[in-house]
Amino acid sequence: MREAFIAGGFGMYPTFIAGLALLLTSARYASRPESRYIPLMITLGLFTLFAGSLGFVTGIMNLMRAYAGPLADQGPSVLYLGFQEALHNVALALLLTTMSALAASVGAWRLAQQARAAAATVPVR
Template sequence: MQEAFTEGGWGMYPTTLAGFALILTCLQYARRPEARYVPLMLSLGLVTLMAGALGFASGIISVLRHYTGAGSDAPTSELYVGFYESLHNVRLALIMSTLGAIVASVGALRLARGAAVVSRAAVD
């Protein structure tokens, strides 16, 4: 995992920060499902995905700049390695967003069960 983080470059840092903030917010929502957490979860999920995409795009731009430089005789395999390393940002963003969504689903389930109990009590 540390090797993947290093290979991903600087884009891994904002992706990690946004991802951890997302997961912490989702954990809070899972503990206490309140509507005030929903906009924050959505925006942090979007920021996490965007940070991963930005890291990927920056990596691809860097690879292409070095690959197509004047007099470059770099083999095509170096281009593939650059794409591989840049994709670590996207992978981290997807992992963090998926974990956040799973944790948030626990809160949504608790909210739905609580609403069902309240509605049954109102009927009785």
Template sequence: MLEAFRLGGWGMFPTLVFGLLAVAASLRYAVRPDTRFVPLLVSSSLLTLAAGSLGFVTGLIASSNYIASAPDHRVWLIGLGESLNNVALALILVGAGLVATTIGALRAVNAPRSA
């Protein structure tokens, strides 16, 4: 996992920070479901996906800069693989957050209603 983080480059850091925020908000929602946390859940998850996508795109841009000077033009495949680490981290973190959010939603639906 550390190797994947290193290969992903600088884009892994904002993806990790925003992803941990999304997971923390999701865990908070799972423990005590409250509708006021829903906008935070949605926005932090979208921000995580956006950061992962930005890391992916900037990684491809960096790889594209070296294609012309590389002796083997398949270097873009290596860059593509390294850049996909950003997307993978984003999907892992958002997926973990969605599991916690689903638990919170189930708890909210099954909670006794007060009159």
């Protein structure tokens, strides 16, 4: 895991920080579902995905610069390795948003259960 983080390059740091904030917010929502957490979860989820995508794009840009320069004589196998390393950013973003979506789903289920219980206690006139 550490090697994948290092191979992903600088873009892994903002992706990880945003994803960790998303995961913590989603876990908080799962334990105490309140609608005020929803906009923050959406924003952090988008930020995590965008940071992972930006890390991928900058990784590909660096790969192309290196392949046109000092790595020009290495052959296409360097391109495959570079694409694989750049994709670590996307993989981290998808992993963190998937785990967060699971936690948010638990919170949404609990919120629906609370609403159902509150509706059942309201007397009908």
